[in-house]
Amino acid sequence: MAAETFSKSLPEFPGTIENPALRDSLAFLHEVIGPDFKILTWDETRLAVPVKIRVDLPTLGNHDEIDIQSIEPVVLVFNLAEYPSVSPMVFTDRLDFPKDKLAHLYIAKNGRPPAFCYVRGNSDEWYANKRIEDLLIRVSNWLRDAAAGELTEDGEQFEPLRLEGYSGTIIYDYDLFAEIVKGNKSLIPGQNYTVALFERMKDEDVSSYKFIKVLTLENLSAVIEQVDKEKKKDKEAVDRKQYHYGYILWNEQEETFANYVIDFPHNWEEFKSFCALYKVDITEFEDTVATADGNYYVSFPVIVGIKRPLNLIGYSSNIEFVNFRFRVDTADVAEGKITTNIPVKIQLHNQPLTQAKARVISGLPVILPFPNVIFGCGALGSKIVMHFARSGQTGFTLIDPDCISPHNLVRHALYTDDEGSNKAVALADKIKKIYPHEKLWLANGASLKDGLFENPDTFKVYKWVMDFTASEAFFNKLVLTKSMENAQICSAGISDFGNLGILLKEGAHRNPRIDDLQAILYSHYKTDKQIREWLSREQAANTNGNLIVQVGVGCNSETTILSDDKVSAHSAYFAGVIKNEMGKAPVGGKIFLNRITEGDEYSIATSSISVEPFDVIQAINDPSWTTRFKKGILEQIKKDAVKAKKNETGGLFTGLVNYKTKTIHITDLISAPPDSKANSICFFRGHQGLPAQILKVTDGSGGQLGYIGEWHSHPKGPNGLSDVDMASVFRFKSEFAELTTPLPVFLTVVTPAGILPFVY
Numbered sequence: 001m002a003a004e005t006f007s008k009s010l011p012e013f014p015g016t017i018e019n020p021a022l023r024d025s026l027a028f029l030h031e032v033i034g035p036d037f038k039i040l041t042w043d044e045t046r047l048a049v050p051v052k053i054r055v056d057l058p059t060l061g062n063h064d065e066i067d068i069q070s071i072e073p074v075v076l077v078f079n080l081a082e083y084p085s086v087s088p089m090v091f092t093d094r095l096d097f098p099k100d101k102l103a104h105l106y107i108a109k110n111g112r113p114p115a116f117c118y119v120r121g122n123s124d125e126w127y128a129n130k131r132i133e134d135l136l137i138r139v140s141n142w143l144r145d146a147a148a149g150e151l152t153e154d155g156e157q158f159e160p161l162r163l164e165g166y167s168g169t170i171i172y173d174y175d176l177f178a179e180i181v182k183g184n185k186s187l188i189p190g191q192n193y194t195v196a197l198f199e200r201m202k203d204e205d206v207s208s209y210k211f212i213k214v215l216t217l218e219n220l221s222a223v224i225e226q227v228d229k230e231k232k233k234d235k236e237a238v239d240r241k242q243y244h245y246g247y248i249l250w251n252e253q254e255e256t257f258a259n260y261v262i263d264f265p266h267n268w269e270e271f272k273s274f275c276a277l278y279k280v281d282i283t284e285f286e287d288t289v290a291t292a293d294g295n296y297y298v299s300f301p302v303i304v305g306i307k308r309p310l311n312l313i314g315y316s317s318n319i320e321f322v323n324f325r326f327r328v329d330t331a332d333v334a335e336g337k338i339t340t341n342i343p344v345k346i347q348l349h350n351q352p353l354t355q356a357k358a359r360v361i362s363g364l365p366v367i368l369p370f371p372n373v374i375f376g377c378g379a380l381g382s383k384i385v386m387h388f389a390r391s392g393q394t395g396f397t398l399i400d401p402d403c404i405s406p407h408n409l410v411r412h413a414l415y416t417d418d419e420g421s422n423k424a425v426a427l428a429d430k431i432k433k434i435y436p437h438e439k440l441w442l443a444n445g446a447s448l449k450d451g452l453f454e455n456p457d458t459f460k461v462y463k464w465v466m467d468f469t470a471s472e473a474f475f476n477k478l479v480l481t482k483s484m485e486n487a488q489i490c491s492a493g494i495s496d497f498g499n500l501g502i503l504l505k506e507g508a509h510r511n512p513r514i515d516d517l518q519a520i521l522y523s524h525y526k527t528d529k530q531i532r533e534w535l536s537r538e539q540a541a542n543t544n545g546n547l548i549v550q551v552g553v554g555c556n557s558e559t560t561i562l563s564d565d566k567v568s569a570h571s572a573y574f575a576g577v578i579k580n581e582m583g584k585a586p587v588g589g590k591i592f593l594n595r596i597t598e599g600d601e602y603s604i605a606t607s608s609i610s611v612e613p614f615d616v617i618q619a620i621n622d623p624s625w626t627t628r629f630k631k632g633i634l635e636q637i638k639k640d641a642v643k644a645k646k647n648e649t650g651g652l653f654t655g656l657v658n659y660k661t662k663t664i665h666i667t668d669l670i671s672a673p674p675d676s677k678a679n680s681i682c683f684f685r686g687h688q689g690l691p692a693q694i695l696k697v698t699d700g701s702g703g704q705l706g707y708i709g710e711w712h713s714h715p716k717g718p719n720g721l722s723d724v725d726m727a728s729v730f731r732f733k734s735e736f737a738e739l740t741t742p743l744p745v746f747l748t749v750v751t752p753a754g755i756l757p758f759v760y
Helices: 020-036 123-127 132-148 174-182 220-231 268-277 283-291 355-361 379-390 406-410 423-434 472-480 514-526 529-541 564-582 633-643 690-700 723-736
Strands: 046-054 071-079 089-092 169-171 193-200 209-214 243-250 299-307 319-327 344-350 372-375 396-399 442-445 464-467 488-495 500-505 589-597 603-611 615-618 626-629 650-658 663-671 706-713 746-751 754-759
Touching: 020 046, 020 071, 020 132, 046 132, 071 132, 174 243, 174 299, 174 319, 193 220, 193 283, 209 243, 220 243, 243 283, 268 344, 372 379, 379 396, 379 423, 379 488, 379 564, 396 423, 423 442, 464 472, 464 564, 472 488, 472 514, 488 514, 488 564, 500 514, 500 564, 514 529, 514 589, 514 603, 514 626, 514 650, 514 663, 529 690, 564 589, 615 754, 633 650, 633 663, 633 706, 633 746, 633 754, 650 690, 650 746, 663 690, 663 706, 690 706, 723 746
Parallel strands: 169 209, 169 344, 243 299, 372 396, 372 464, 396 442, 464 488, 626 663, 706 746
Antiparallel strands: 046 071, 071 089, 193 209, 193 243, 299 319, 319 344, 488 500, 500 589, 589 603, 615 626, 650 663, 650 706, 746 754
């Protein structure tokens, strides 16, 4: 006896088909089906074609005697206008199809049969490079797998229901709710439901809810007070929270259920039947809704937990939750009953984001070393912080003294609702909202006061100290502090009118230091044309010698011209670099550069410079001054001294001097001019060609580097400055005082006792 089919109830399609792709596919189906080919009307925008599919059944019989037949009638449904971009849907045409035995069926809607979930993932994407004949083969294979019990890829887990047509979303932690159901943790002992507080999202078109907390006898009064406080606020208040009491129901017995439902409830009567199917008693739940529901709003979430025989695929438990939204008004209840056949809507469950999940999604499943401290939560810093936070790395203390101004919103990671708030505080608050159900190692503040910055105990727990302030004053402070000797330090900023991102990462034991790295970067003008041109542009644009565009504190100025996309490009690169470096043991220092080139084509290129530790010697006569020699310079002057044998010799240093930190960086040497004279007791440095050589250094580095001092040897002593040397010191000191930017007198002597620097 032939099975009753749904397609018999469909009228013939009366219209014309203008879609050429659809006409071609229908022509193919006509050829395959033959004289029984029919085009029927599915709805106003879709047509249907009944097809009989041959199924290769298992030779030893169907799995669990499921009623899949060798010839299965199905209905292919095509979108008249959008085909083939919108893939065909496939429905069973049999009214007695074993729909309660199969997971890969979508719920039936509007009296229609269930649709096959014939591919994992998006069927439109699958069909994008397939033909109608491929679909017929796929449906045949799907039915074969259904007959063989192989639709579920993991036979040790349970396939959840295939739901669609959601009217909104409910966000909650699956494991928390599963623990409630498995432990029968009801609000009132002995009942099979509990109550939870949810917050409705502020979207007028869709009713979606976010779980806040489970109600207990201990917190009940506090929660009611919390909800009442929000009710009293003005309805238009921006900070008014829309709280709803929701319900979680379950069967308190241990019985499990393997059957599927494709006819989902759309009203109260159907909901009661649905719960009865899974033996979920709703008597007490109904009484509470009718007599003691505390909801101010008519709509609220209801979540039903179904106990399955196996753990659900992708979840840690055998509890399958089906999520609904009820709408119950005063007129819908009486004498402890819901008296109206109220509408019931299906809601989609979303798992709240956890740090662990964020790490997995971001491709960085490990927890990076923490805690870390970040100074500067402006445009650049805020974006770097959010790159870390969104990848599940939140072990930070955020420090910034400034508040969000309206113009900051052009480049900052924060939004209008944070205007007037402290940047660090607001940023930390936003991160906590990303992971609302987790305790984060996250702190924030405006500044470190009362000597905390110089106290070693303040930073002893921190693994990394990151500077995104773009403040030269703070840069110097970071250079001088002795409280971070065991931390890894980096400093980042943006220069060259926003086109150059610079990240300086110190070496082990703070050598090379961030100021060493800055000096080395400038010294690369000799070998890198791009660095030379950048320094030249900065020299032309800046009269104060400041090479770092202010993208932290400086963003408080509305005149800073810098686009959000450039800040974003640099911040993404810096965040990636730091994540990568966090996984390595610190050795030498490193300079990371991110260059943006504009013109006919917009391009981004990166490069890095490795820097060895500097040789560090305090001035012999004044230990408050420190000389820091680029690796190789001391070795070179020793070689030159040895080469001169019994005669004295010498040369000049180039580099830079910082009076604020009382540091001299020596980055290069200039050999003694050819008119210099030397013997065994003295060295007279000449002048021939020297001004041109120094000018080459100054011009090439954009004024950042230049002449800073001199050296000569004492092969026979003394182990210090001679009288002649001291006379030169006084002469130099008088000359240097007349310079636009005065220099200290820096002389170094190579003696039998070692290399001895002097600063006056």
